[in-house]
Amino acid sequence: MDLRDTPEEAAFRAELRAWIESNLSDEIRRGRFEEAGRDWSRKLHEAGYAGLTWPKEYGGASAPYSHQAIFLEEMARAEAPPHVGVIGLGMAGPTIIAHGTNPQKQKHLEKILSTEEIWCQGFSEPDAGSDLSAVRTTARQEGDHFIVDGQKVWSSFAHIADWCILVTRSEPDSERHAGLTYMLVDMHAPGVDVRPLRQITGEAEFNEIFFTNVNVPVENVVGEIGGGWQVAMTTLLHERGTLGFALTAGLESQIRKLIALAKDKAATEVQRDAIAREWIGLQAVRYTNYRSLTTLMKTGIPGPEGSGAKLWWSEANQRVTKLALELLGPEAQLLGANGNRQPGYWQHQQLRSRGNTIEAGTSEILRNIIAERVLGLPRSR
């Protein structure tokens, strides 16, 4: 057990910190996510920081997972915007690497890294949220292509995406996990219609995607026709597997801002206690991620202790943002409240945090997973 960076990790961290220092401008930090984010993501790619853990043969750095963890920590510390290609880098890319054909790899992987292709995820549907096996979007094979019809929801980045990882039902009378097919769909194809979905924050970060007679070549299927469930599980494993560090880094940045606000506002004893509690929780998740990471680096599989990271983070982020509003006092309803260093920042964060316990696995589903798969309790369904 050694909780310090190894000399090699320390060197990587120092080099990265210096690179961020000289490349992250205020325009990028404050700019609109879509445009400024793309520039920033391109810079990250040119410097070799996109796809750190991807194998070298696919344009990655074949770096250990610890580098990815350090990368996320340093990005959060510098308040850098995230890479716009998160779905491509974290979900579509690793799934194509694991299950894709050689032509699929050649066609997409380099473009995912360079942000030439932005990806979105077409999993959830109006009647298939937590229960992915209930998907009804159909894919009907006609010779060398499929005809896709249906509707997806809660799709981040769909309004700027070039490609979509889509789960469809390809066998008409199949049920549940059987008869699903996983495919790569060109978002610019005729019949694809993206409609922004306005959230309680007022912005439209997510979208609905309507597919009407969309033509998808058979060569875009990932894995076996009818074997989409397993491929989708790979995607979700990657979504949840690499999530811990990104979430912790985000929470650390929130708590740093909260502490600054509390200093401005002369927090009460009760608020001081609550802030200490959240900071302690943050250290707990951070070191739990390190434990899980050590297991991942030794065995290739993250340790079970990491399974609570998203659950804890989502509820902590809700408490932290509410605490910030409380510190703003009666002015908390004013977007330009005194002490709000960016107008509307905490108000937006607090409303947005309500989605945290719903997206990427609701808290109820995550508790079921822990109860059944980690604790071995009898299944509830």
Place this chain on the structure above:
Amino acid sequence: MEFAFTQEQAELRREARSFLESNADAPLADLRELGWLGVSVPEERGGGGLSFVDEAILFEEAGRALYSGPFLTTAILLPALPHVDDNAWSVELDGLVPHLGEVDRVLREDMTAVAAEGETLDTVDETRPLGRLSAGEHGGAQDDFEPVRLRLLAALAVEAVGVAQKALELGVEYVSAREQFGKKIGTYQAVSHPLADTYVETELARSLAYWAAWCVAEDDEQAPVAVASAKSFCAETAVAACERSIQVHGGIGFTWEHVLHRYYKRAQWIDAFGGHAAVQRQVVAAHLLD
């Protein structure tokens, strides 16, 4: 960065678990025989020459087994002595001395060591009674006492993880077997979800406890805040773990004959001794905000 136990540490844990399972009330001398006293003291001072992290594994297992002797208080004190001795030790904090009637010597906050003479008080946790020394007031806390206090609170945090883990396992075992309305009660989410929360909190607590133990072992500058963080979180986790486990056990969990109330009382003892969770958080808040 490597946050994992070595093969040797895993072996030490296995040995400790297997011994303590059937010897939760063994005399301290038996533990001395096993080489468990002075584990983190350098060899030239009569110790085991290992790290406080190794010693922490023993504290966790002692908590899990609810070991009743003055092991923790003796072990955290030995590094403060010029040489490991054969006494059973305790330490006085806030005027209270754990295991007063079972030890030979007591270290006070002014760094004087006195004979363990005084009155043993009725204590909720019968396996860890508290007493008061008959010696008068001590001469005021010395700086040298701080490392002792940090080892003590870090050891209690680790012990709390052992308590929480055992309470969780008892709960899981019970709800996996008990049937009502024709179903194992563990299938009901109102029963399984609190246990899932205990699992998450126990793993978080374990990370904090060993972070604190590592900081103590390395004499890291973060040690005071890491120890305060771990003591507060781990104690609260152990208390909540026992409360949830009692709840999912239903009536049987509320009886004297079931072992759970003993874990519950130990968890509350740990929370109270050296300052409850909210007191520890004041240390953290001052570090962050002042």
